[in-house]
Amino acid sequence: MEGLVRCSANYVPLSPIGFLERSSKAYRDNTSLVYGSSSYTWGETHQRCLKVASALIQLGVSRGDVVATLSHNLPEMYELHFAVPMAGAVLCTLNARHDLAMVSVLLRHSEAKVIFVDPHLLEVARGALDLMAQTDTKPPILVLLTDSDSSSLTFNSNTYDYDSLLATGTDKFEIRRPNSEWDPISISYTSGTTSRPKAVIYSHRGAYLNSIATALLFGMGAMPVCLWSMPMFHCNGWFVLRGSAAQGAVNIIIKKVSPRAIFDNISMHKVTHMGAVPTVMNMIVNSPASDRRLLPHKVEVLTGGAPPPPQILARMEEMGFRINQIYGLTETYGAATNCVWKPEWDALPLHERSRLKARQGLRHLAMEEVDVKDPVTMESVPTDGKTMGEVMFRGNTVMIGYLKDLKATKEAFEGGWFHSGDLAVKHDDGYIQVKDRIKDIIISGALNISTVEVETVLYSHQAVLEAAVVGRPDDHWGETPCAFVTLKEGFDDVSAEEIIRYCRDRLPHYMAPKTVVFEELPKTSTGKIQKSILRERAKAMGSLS
């Protein structure tokens, strides 16, 4: 068409940086961050981010450089999610549970120029930097974060610290905006329990779109109150961090996640929205009455990782929480689908609601398509709720690639779809339901067993606190289900036989566990049970037959 012009008046690269700039006006004097007794306003957060961004440039950070963090949740972690991109740099939030060897590997791989470190993790960071120096790699500049709740910690005086760095910055700083919305904004190493972590790269475009879509799917109106029980380092502050900035949220950051801290903060700050991995929900429903508080209103809970078992759903709802199940991977910026809830379902009995809520649902507004496909033929599975296929995604909130691993990127995007590695079915209303990770599924006598389905039955047993099922080698069947279980307090007398019997009453015989082991479950820092470790343990037991 004739008459069109593309210029700075009508084309601007999408970037979440603008969220903070807008909130600094729209919510200038409203609270942005609360951590213990300290708090900030959106006006202050904006000023502080500008100063940190300008200070980073004074430290020698160039456009496209990587700036890492090794930290638990702190107000400074929130700030860095904006300050680092505002300096034109790429944020790499390392998992706070990594050991020094892993930290040094990831710093070398990402070529981070600066690392911001939680005072509690200083030993790990120093160790990692020493290791790098020994192997002739120039280690990044270490900047120590301030933990206002741990002022007793003292440090070596030749270390940079966040507050002094910030003080050298200026809020007159001109933001280094992305040249293209395709420019990288962050690197997230996948928690990868089996293989080496992969470095997932997000773009400014994807971060913008995902944040807005997540705010909409989570029903975040203006000025929600968000409680941070999830680690900010995961999926780069989850998608919720930048979405909360867009909506001018009050962000409540807690030091140690416990039922008491959660209830106290909900009650004190009138929390409206929070995230909770299944283990946190488990903690909440099994907390002693003395730790609980009456909720001031319905609290929206975003959960993912595993569908909420009916018992947990029922008890969370009784307490006044509303569970929203989302599903996604680090590669999809976190949330990619959610179980869109229909008002007419509210009236259904609990087991029906649980069955519906256990489904991963539909794509959100920024994901173009989610489908369940045969990974070989790339044909969609029928919408029969039975035929399994691999979950695949297409859209602007799929990562732009794995850093320095073109081969892995190309494999992940084979056929023009991102391959999730998750197995699912598609129901007749288009909702998908994840059955298992491809690598978790048990093949027993040529039949596929969804470990998720077995675990759902285990969780429905009144004595079971946590459960995970993996395959145990079996000379006859190939493998058989082996359940690792922890019991609730006061239920120590429950036997393996009783658990097996309980499952056989509720599942086809071949799906019921043949082995039940009572022991602590190994978990990643994000609360995911590490099935790879359990698989090793089951393997070590040898064949059952």
Add this chain to the structure above:
Amino acid sequence: MEGLVRCSANYVPLSPIGFLERSSKAYRDNTSLVYGSSSYTWGETHQRCLKVASALIQLGVSRGDVVATLSHNLPEMYELHFAVPMAGAVLCTLNARHDLAMVSVLLRHSEAKVIFVDPHLLEVARGALDLMAQTDTKPPILVLLTDSDSSSLTFNSNTYDYDSLLATGTDKFEIRRPNSEWDPISISYTSGTTSRPKAVIYSHRGAYLNSIATALLFGMGAMPVCLWSMPMFHCNGWFVLRGSAAQGAVNIIIKKVSPRAIFDNISMHKVTHMGAVPTVMNMIVNSPASDRRLLPHKVEVLTGGAPPPPQILARMEEMGFRINQIYGLTETYGAATNCVWKPEWDALPLHERSRLKARQGLRHLAMEEVDVKDPVTMESVPTDGKTMGEVMFRGNTVMIGYLKDLKATKEAFEGGWFHSGDLAVKHDDGYIQVKDRIKDIIISGALNISTVEVETVLYSHQAVLEAAVVGRPDDHWGETPCAFVTLKEGFDDVSAEEIIRYCRDRLPHYMAPKTVVFEELPKTSTGKIQKSILRERAKAMGSLS
């Protein structure tokens, strides 16, 4: 960075078409459209749009072709906002109040291949097409819409009609998605009261972003109930149309906008959101008690065009409406800013709340920047609430240009900003406040008079129903304010002198009208008072001195 790949897995042109596709699953069996006794579900709306899109292609519509409408609000108008882009075509919604000469001019200018016509406007459309044929221009194919409330109308049998056309289509149709998100999605002719209408072109990208930002600023959660009192042809279904599709809204379409119809529909359908131009709000607050209904809950009202006067604001709020003032132009996809409301303002007295609510506020999340600048130096005005400058915009929700008018496009984007033609001030909290259109401002004895400020005082008089102020030629002062006023019923005895005295008590002497004329105000179809006509009338009166 190394390892990145851009492909269909992670890059998809933004387009609102996906909203409908998602809603057809997420809200499949929930109501999409209600018109009189007929209604549709989102599943049905999706199917119907696919059929109409495929039928358009059978009619010979190619990618990039223009498809026009000449219609009041009808369910089919809603459908065409999706069906036309799904066919790869560009939607051009003509103003239903245009006469046949103007319609023929715009059809020729836009080169529309098809025109969908409201049965009530068939004469106008036929006249326009005849006129085109006479001047050797191939007229577009005419397709008659169905108005289920006007079944008594009968038509010439050789005219296409919507239902038959739809019946020839298929829902197996493969959507012609945009090749680029920069592709045009629609053409809107500005209502341009003085000059010839300009053809504003929107892109798929802008339409997507504006819809989502508007849903967020309007606080539209999932499944709102939207009442259509605004014409869909304006700004291409306003921004609200596509946003409502994204959120799975129930859209209530009413034939004739009257206070009674508004109250009845709110009550019957539990409306949560509606738009209302100032004249509609005026109608509502001045409606007889017998037309009113108790509102089932707070109803959010989006208004624009002029700040709500305190009296109207107070009475709307008493009735249970909450007024959200937005501001924008056709060139900014409708809403570009809104008066972001802060909870702490709720407790202020009415006149304070009105003063704050009269401000146009801050950009929304999809607009990059709004500023008030000196149009010559391009310097920002100080944030003193006094210095006037021109409102300018930058961002992805600024039009991509004026069709066939590169010169006008370049002028509008001079200096990399879109020049709005509106005069405003900027307050110390960053909120902007529009004072006048540049062409409306009165210059009297070298002083600028904001006609909006004079009108606000006029509206505060208990007898005044509507008011508009323009400049009247004056040999001594250049021009002086001349007010055109209509009075409320029962106030016919109010004199021009009293109105002038009332204004002099509340405004600097030079700002008070010197002339007051009681007569009907000419309006555009969107309810805007046509000041150009009033200026002509004031001119015809001759000089006052």
